[in-house]
Amino acid sequence: MIQARARPCCIELSDSSHLVTNPRTARVSGARRSSRRTPLTLDLVLLAFREGEIQVLVAGDPEGGRARRELPWVAYDGTEPLDVAARQAAREALTVPPAWLEQAGAFDSRKRHPSDAALSLSFVGLIPESDATTDSRYIWVDLDSAGALATRQRAMLEGALTMLRDRLDFEPLAFRLLPSAFTLSELQQIYEQLLGHALHKASFRRALQSAELVQPLNEYRSEGRGRPAQLFRYAPRPRRSAPRSARFELLERG
Numbered sequence: 001m002i003q004a005r006a007r008p009c010c011i012e013l014s015d016s017s018h019l020v021t022n023p024r025t026a027r028v029s030g031a032r033r034s035s036r037r038t039p040l041t042l043d044l045v046l047l048a049f050r051e052g053e054i055q056v057l058v059a060g061d062p063e064g065g066r067a068r069r070e071l072p073w074v075a076y077d078g079t080e081p082l083d084v085a086a087r088q089a090a091r092e093a094l095t096v097p098p099a100w101l102e103q104a105g106a107f108d109s110r111k112r113h114p115s116d117a118a119l120s121l122s123f124v125g126l127i128p129e130s131d132a133t134t135d136s137r138y139i140w141v142d143l144d145s146a147g148a149l150a151t152r153q154r155a156m157l158e159g160a161l162t163m164l165r166d167r168l169d170f171e172p173l174a175f176r177l178l179p180s181a182f183t184l185s186e187l188q189q190i191y192e193q194l195l196g197h198a199l200h201k202a203s204f205r206r207a208l209q210s211a212e213l214v215q216p217l218n219e220y221r222s223e224g225r226g227r228p229a230q231l232f233r234y235a236p237r238p239r240r241s242a243p244r245s246a247r248f249e250l251l252e253r254g
Helices: 014-020 082-094 151-167 184-195 201-211
Strands: 040-050 053-059 073-075 100-108 119-127 138-142 214-221 229-234
Touching (some): 040 184
8 A cells, every 4th residue: 555645735826827817728638748848737646446446547558567657637727727627637537527526735846747847736536436437548557556657646646645544534535436335345445445454344334333424225235255245325414513533544453
């Protein structure tokens, strides 16, 4: 599991104010280069839970080669608000909008970017498996198989995972990676992969029940040998006070 600390996501654009007044947002493929240096890029760390693994979307070799992979990115010149431009770029890469998308960090020229941009803003997006289709330029790969990302984009991936891990117990982020009906084993796998360690099964389910985050369905799914697993849906019980959090990171298997 990749471990990192996220860099602060707040930036100052006062020295580049022309970037937010130009009449056009230039869109580029994550796999294409330009002879002119791009002043600012929006980079996307798009994650999905597929085949039991959290995977990231990259431009690269569909046959499995690890060289010259890139996160999706677009050149930005300020016509649209940042979040609108990032969501549109995500839609183009995925063919559908992500379930959740948020700015994660700002990265400068001290780390290399595929475009040689002076500044990059990263956004992290979560996509349910049922929506994890892509433009033909991109493929889904396991986190440990992301390949030779440029150093700035590698830092973006690590920072995005740290951001998710830090907020996992206080926001329903893990559920954004799941379809509307899921098994508790699938939910636990997502928590374990984001936290970077195994969780005790019984303790995880007790914490989940205590937090009142899920509701059982009268539906079942076969998961190999043994009894079919019951399906659940995300249905937090309404509370007058602040929602109760579940500190799953404290449940590491001893």
